[in-house]
Amino acid sequence: MGDDRRSVLVVGASAAGLRCACRLARLKPDWTTRVIEAREVFSFAACGLPYVLSGDIGEPASLRRTDYGAIRDSDYFSRVKGVEVLVGRRAVALDVARRRLTVGGPDGAEDLPWDDLVLATGARPLRLTGQADHPRVVSFHVWEDVEPLTRALASGEIERVAVVGAGLVGCELAEAFRSLWGAEVVVIEAAETPLPRVLDPDLGACVARHLRDNDVRLLLDSPVERIRADDDRVSLTAGGETVESQVVVVAIGVEPAVELGRDAGLELGPGGAIVVDSRMATSVPHVWAAGDCATVQHAVTGDRDYMPLGSLANRQGRTLANVLAGRSDAFPPVAGAVAVKVFDRNVAATGCTKSSALDRGLTAQSARVTTLDRPHYWPEAKEIHLELVYEIPSCRVLGVQAVGEGEVAKRVDVATQLIARGATLNDFAHVEQAYAPPYAPAIEPLALAAMVAENQVEGVESVSPREGWGEHAVLDVRSPDEVETRPVDADRLIRIPLEELRERLGELDDSVEWVICERGTRSAEAVRLLLRHGLRARYLGGGLHWRGATGNGADTRRVGRVRQS
Numbered sequence: 001m002g003d004d005r006r007s008v009l010v011v012g013a014s015a016a017g018l019r020c021a022c023r024l025a026r027l028k029p030d031w032t033t034r035v036i037e038a039r040e041v042f043s044f045a046a047c048g049l050p051y052v053l054s055g056d057i058g059e060p061a062s063l064r065r066t067d068y069g070a071i072r073d074s075d076y077f078s079r080v081k082g083v084e085v086l087v088g089r090r091a092v093a094l095d096v097a098r099r100r101l102t103v104g105g106p107d108g109a110e111d112l113p114w115d116d117l118v119l120a121t122g123a124r125p126l127r128l129t130g131q132a133d134h135p136r137v138v139s140f141h142v143w144e145d146v147e148p149l150t151r152a153l154a155s156g157e158i159e160r161v162a163v164v165g166a167g168l169v170g171c172e173l174a175e176a177f178r179s180l181w182g183a184e185v186v187v188i189e190a191a192e193t194p195l196p197r198v199l200d201p202d203l204g205a206c207v208a209r210h211l212r213d214n215d216v217r218l219l220l221d222s223p224v225e226r227i228r229a230d231d232d233r234v235s236l237t238a239g240g241e242t243v244e245s246q247v248v249v250v251a252i253g254v255e256p257a258v259e260l261g262r263d264a265g266l267e268l269g270p271g272g273a274i275v276v277d278s279r280m281a282t283s284v285p286h287v288w289a290a291g292d293c294a295t296v297q298h299a300v301t302g303d304r305d306y307m308p309l310g311s312l313a314n315r316q317g318r319t320l321a322n323v324l325a326g327r328s329d330a331f332p333p334v335a336g337a338v339a340v341k342v343f344d345r346n347v348a349a350t351g352c353t354k355s356s357a358l359d360r361g362l363t364a365q366s367a368r369v370t371t372l373d374r375p376h377y378w379p380e381a382k383e384i385h386l387e388l389v390y391e392i393p394s395c396r397v398l399g400v401q402a403v404g405e406g407e408v409a410k411r412v413d414v415a416t417q418l419i420a421r422g423a424t425l426n427d428f429a430h431v432e433q434a435y436a437p438p439y440a441p442a443i444e445p446l447a448l449a450a451m452v453a454e455n456q457v458e459g460v461e462s463v464s465p466r467e468g469w470g471e472h473a474v475l476d477v478r479s480p481d482e483v484e485t486r487p488v489d490a491d492r493l494i495r496i497p498l499e500e501l502r503e504r505l506g507e508l509d510d511s512v513e514w515v516i517c518e519r520g521t522r523s524a525e526a527v528r529l530l531l532r533h534g535l536r537a538r539y540l541g542g543g544l545h546w547r548g549a550t551g552n553g554a555d556t557r558r559v560g561r562v563r564q565s
Helices: 015-027 046-053 060-064 074-081 143-155 168-180 201-213 259-263 310-324 354-359 409-420 425-429 445-457 480-485 498-507 521-532 543-549
Strands: 007-011 032-037 084-087 090-095 100-105 108-113 116-119 123-125 160-164 184-188 216-219 224-229 234-238 241-245 247-250 254-256 287-289 338-342 345-351 364-372 383-391 397-404 473-476 492-495 512-516 538-540 561-563
Touching (some): 015 032, 015 074, 015 310, 046 060, 046 143, 046 168, 060 143, 074 084, 116 310, 143 247, 160 168, 160 234, 168 184, 168 201, 184 241, 201 216, 201 383, 201 397, 201 543, 287 310, 345 409, 354 364, 364 445, 364 543, 397 425, 397 445, 409 425, 425 445, 445 521, 512 521
Parallel strands (some): 007 032, 116 287, 160 184, 184 216, 473 512, 512 538
Antiparallel strands (some): 100 108, 224 234, 234 241, 345 397, 364 383
């Protein structure tokens, strides 16, 4: 890049654009760095918007403040960061040959010269096919989306809400509408379980059960067929059922805002995002892109991918500033770690789900564990359900997902670093953590899941907690007290506590196909014992606790034919 003074234009004053501009102004204070922004309100923590609606964040303006209370407006960036933000200006055309950007503003259009141009144009909400342009059919994406909903909820104008999409934002909004405002909420999702891009169905079913337990109505496997809105209500038809509400919030994801780059001939990739390399360079010299309008490299597949995440956008902006300033830097492959709160359940995931891994042509298998985030004897220990996805035969870990009342985000944070480095089950089994009873169990849940997966590779097979056992003979290895507390529904049930199983193996034959216990640990041990004696069986992955969390046949009072001594 050299030491000559240069003029850098950044289009977009959100996470990637401002991070890049501010870092570049520090590294190259003699350069001219300007940011073009169409909105009057910018540089706010968009991921906090659902929590403004829920009341968890009491003052919306806090999303625009620094941690020491300064409002991040154009004056702040000029005086503190040395960056000029041209507010209320919209980039309308890009001439890469002349290196000119046409910008429209209150005083008309003007052409701005640049030596390097950064496209940080972000993303916009996806719309449903045939979606009505009506004030009662809205999105939830920017600052201006919050106030009208809050006002209508507070006045009682909105008492019934339909949310289309059970993704991250859809689940957050369902909680906000229900918990703070007491509105009737129905969530419509085209997939069979909530959070389909984040969780496989076994864990998605846990989230579905929890939403229903909190009086959120779910219409799953129900693509929207029609929306009709008038002055008083919205009528929505999905999966053959019609739902009436006073507002519909469409939260089905986002698409990259790339018109400027597309019209200038930049190469586009997955999801229509601008293709960039590890230096954030586009296919056109001196034009760069970062944030929700740009691609990333997936750490698991190695392919270009589209992951519109604020955490990635911030890092991309810093990387690009370093590159523009002539430093040696590159944005690494990413696993796409995410987290979301759904009422009092914590959800986090990274890498590939089993479903997405299979779709990408990988030979994927998964292991499930139900465990505690701290030792069982610690009073505040909380349960988590964790699914680890791995590749056969390499045993490379492809992804981790977790749901529960306990601490799941830190498990996913650790898993992300390992997955990004190509770690195997053996690497996960040997993961080192800070251990003390108030913080973690002696065996980290990630390591436990890896050990379960290694057992599966050796032949100790599990079955999905959502799978019904039908006519299979089921061996229940729980204690009598546990059996009484949580009866199960099975037509052919054999009860032998694990402590007695070695002495009573002679009572079993090859009719036993399933083994069950509360969390899966004892039943897995029982299966290994049966295998050594020539009896093939599988165990319920994650145990009855996981099965109960899905609402699939847990705690039922009907017991079929029982054989016990």
